Amino acid sequence: MAGAAHFIATARTDGRDWLVEAAEPLSALQLRSGGELPGIVATPALLELVRKSRKYGLRLARAIQAQDDSESVTAWVEIEPDEGGEGCRIGLTNWQSAPLNAEDQAAVEQRREAIERHVAELTARLGPKQEVISVDCDSEELADVAKRLREGQGTRWTDLVEIAGDTRHHDLHWRLLDGAKLVIPGSPRKWKAVLLPLGRAEPGKAGFDLLFVAEEPPAAEVKKKEPPKSVFSTAIGRDIAPVLRQPISRIIANAETIRTQLAGPLSEEYSKYAADIATAGEHLLALIDDLADLEVVEADEFDTAPDKIDLADVARRAAGILGVRARERDISIDAPKAGESVLAVGEFRRVLQILLNLLGNALRYAPEGSQVWLRAERDGARARITVADQGEGLSEEQQAKVFEKFERLGRSGDGGSGLGLYISRRLARAMEGDLSVESAPGQGARFTLDLPAFDDRRRMRR
Template sequence: MTDETIRARVDREGRLVSADAALAHLQHRAGGKLPGPIVMPQLAAIVATALRLNAPMLRPVYAGEADFDLRFWVRIVPDTDGAALTLSGWSEEAKIRPQLSQDPAFPLDGPGWTFECDGRLAILGLWAEGSAARIRTRDWIGKTLDELFDPVGTEPIAATLARGETVDALAVDAMIDGVVARAELNARPSIAANGTLSGAAGSLTLKRGKRAGAAGETPYLPGNWGALDRRMDEALRLPIGRIIANAETIARRVEGPIADDYASYAGDIASAGKHLLGLIDDLADLQAIEREGFEVAHERVDLAKVAAQAAGLLSMRAAEKRMTITVKPNDQAALAVGEFRRVLQILINFIGNAVRYAPDDTQITVETAVDPDHGKASVTVIDQGPGIAPEDQVRIFDKFERLGRRDHGGSGLGLYISNRLARAMDGNVTIESAPGEGARFSLALPRWPE
């Protein structure tokens, strides 16, 4: 990284009219001219936004060059003639580019692809082998491995690669030609000198007989796919995501001061957008679990570790209500048979409900237990909320049931989905509660054999 400040100017049309040597060199390398339109898409979009709003902006920029990854911050200050650009934190990281076609670590035993990723694990290059060349994959470029490929019964791909570990023969579900197909993923991380992940390279091989619709095969459908597939992503998730991002930018006054009521309106828009995204995800999960042939993986799951991860993911939301989430230690490991990501999904629902419905300044406790006599391991989320009446403790697991609540968000599907997922893992979900005494939601699963 360099501490050098790089300066440039654009005119009112967003054309780069002058630039210090580093940015000018990058402009020329990317096929642009000086003066001329900015050829880096992300930088050009930020400049266009600042000029349109006539407001200063400070944004990070990330770009992948042929031999290195580039990162910097740009501050844009519009004026009567265009805008002044100040670039700082300019950082270039060399890429490690293995020769995949000659690398025995990535054999292709069928139609498939070799690929290279940047430091975010977004695909930069993709090369087809065999009949895979007939499949359109242009929309894979720029998307991350975890966005494209859903691992079956394991943690996210990025988590493994970030630890510097290889991904070997991992079964994944991929959306290919509009259907979900089973494939095998191999990937090797590239680690920079400072120990951070700078990229990855690998291969994806289609597995014969595992494609949706193949005779005798009922493939597992990830929660984001199925009837609500990538076309729904493009129609709903991506536009709503942009609305949320823009609304939060306005609400936080990132681009300059605005009246308090407008900031509040923007905050309401962002909250409503997040609610809609949550509803889309719930409906996609609902479609998946109610599909004939739905299955989950059966793997070793450490309930205490999953509980800690779920608590960490929701700690910021809890802090907004001055709530604390405590995972109580247990001398006996609560190891269960289940699917890691589905157990995490259930605990996020339990803890999320506690954060949503319990009063401010209260405590949420998560504890694990082992019942060797019945061969069970369990995890329980305990809140200090209003409690649930006995007559409501059965119907709370019904589809779209919210017990008459209309002021806390939610779709009324979370507990229904959690209960169905628990049963698919040969477990169960239970509740203990009384009005005014909080609630205890428990997930019990078969104990992992010692």
Template sequence: MAVQEPILARAASDGADRLVHAEEPLAGLQRNCGGDLPGLIAVPELLELVRKARLYRLRLARSISAQDGGEAITAWVEVDPRGEDEDGCDIVLRSWQSAPIAPDDTRLAIDRRAALDREVSELSARLDAEQRILFVTSDSPDLQELARAMSAGLGRPFTDFLAPESHGARALHWRLLDGAPVRVSGSKRDWRIVLLPQAKPGHDPVGFELLLVSDEPPPAEEPEGEISLVPGSQGLVGHDLAPVLRQPIARIVANAETIRSRLAGPLPDAYANYAAEIANAGRLLLGLVEDLGDLEVVESAGFATAPDHIDLGEVARQAAGILGVRAREKGISVAAPVAALRAVAEFRRVLQVLINLIGNAIRYSPEGSRVEVRLERHGGQACVIVSDEGPGLAEADQAIVFEKFERLGRSGDGGSGLGLYISRRLARAMGGDLRVESEPGQGARFILEVPADGAADPQ
């Protein structure tokens, strides 16, 4: 006959699942998880077990997990509901094991924080190594005046337009500017600067990604006139719903990611997984909103891009950097080009297309594989080629992959079937094209073509 483990501690709960009595170490765990004694059970898995035992009048026993400061706790708990005339349960602790929690990889933690800031940023800009503005984009009504001023001041230091409150507009090392609070003319919210350096480990930054983030939600705006949901109505998602939905959804994603990555404090694995599901669902919804907004833009009458002289190598490296966290989580390496290739196209739109192509390559490639981004020039066309080691596409699928809402029979991956359609429309609007070369089982090569710049590429 099996020998039963000795009782290490006893506790009791009432009909409202409040812990009314507890011996150590349960009492200490209750307090360290933010609860009181007496008070509602603060250990999530214990609360779930006690609640089920009380509701179904069943004696339940199982292993529970919790986090106590820097330690992971595993305990065997038995919960026995009292007689019909009494509410609550008797709780018995029979085993208790603790182990130090391994700290997250520092690089991974930094990448997660950067991803959170990107989710909720309301203005983003690209800076050179001297913190001078290369381009700016923002959809926030609060920041339109600032975005216009910064766009008109390309080549000037960003601190000419965003002077940190504690330092003024003088030149500072980027680490002193990262996280600095700023005030924005025309906005009642408080803002902070986020500077993400673009550099290889051990090297000085060759540029920066600038984000402007507020911890306060944007003010609610009443839409002008009545929003019509008549099919085929123009401007609904892009002009009315997208700006209203984007920030709340982004904040849901950011808060869920904060919980998942335990940046807000210790959490059992089961609840971290719930938060991950919330974050993923939010990203899918946010992606759909963005795709529908872009669809309206590219299909609107008179749509045109704003061509400029750009370096496709620089755009490709930035796109690969933005998707670096996603690739590492799947064990996929992304090889970005180191050379330069001059082209005439809109930086923001090329970046949008490449993020879509590299993101698709990561999504549909096997773990441990490689995605390669390389540059080629063919006569008057400059090309960016994104190659993966995924399942590839049959010839019939290649003919329809760029069609609207086409997902090639896939389900469950959350894609809208609009990304490649929009990307090809953007490529053609810039005087180029987007095509695919593939064979089943041999991966795929998506080729973005835009007009080459007549000037010689830097060596």
């Protein structure tokens, strides 16, 4: 990294955003923040910059704030991606720290939980007795374990997974199982279990989230295989999108370089112009993704993979993902409380995609200082999740058109493609559900995703 001599500390990350090398004081902050070395970057602000630098191939220079269990830290960070795009080099200057107030300990624990959730390759929802309720897993290494957990729904998870060096795990308190080493047949990596209790008054009374976290990055031979090309992956998804993404990413990269003044001092006015260019480029990338999704959902061969999901849990995840955007606009998100559960039949990834679209729209059009609600409920054989805002609302004419392709209801400056709601309704109907809206001018909008409710006696479509 050019000019590395003026840094008080340097570090290096790999293609998974794991911190593989770090000098003091960053290495100590990584460990005190609940991370490991090597391990995923444990400072959220630094992790966000590393991801952006690696994704767009751009150099970044920013001030960051962080805290561990004992102190609050501010520093100036400069990040430069490796030429191969597999990692980044980090330099730090102007490091300043101050003692942390005791009441901030809860924030430290929340940060640790957020990191564990991010790196987990299997997530299971458990009941109060640690019995398996639902499982979400995309890792090929954990496919057999995930299948065993799904088939053992209602059984305590420790009866279905081998815990290293312990034959008395049936009687262990959940606190002693948190961090337990796991034996995963066929996996060359070391794994641990993370148990996150639900229910504030009495931790665990409302159940647990069980996470399987690898203690090391995957070996080369364990890397995921490329997914097979879909028969309906046509012009945009297969041919046009890859060609457009590269030049647009370079536009974003160059604009960010100008905005952060890495190329030299710049007046504030031109720095704002560069920020506008970067934002426009990001909107173009989002449009490309929408168009690729459009091809998928309109293909004759398109289908979903229904499974048992918890709508309340998916809503909480969506609220967590968009929490920063909400805080930036001073909008509070009232999501289902921990312990609330509404079981439905649907594809987890697609339901999350729909809720992120609905919640993103609500945050875009709701006034600053307002509130957005997410409510999950069951009504007989149907399960529903509603996203409601305090925005301007929609007239009857607008409601009739809101789900049409490329319909943006006259909004020309929000960067949207007019495809999100159209795609979301197509996804809902592919899962034997629907997406509807209720609104009136001046009274906000309420979008409701309706899906088949899960019933143990009902065989899910395969």
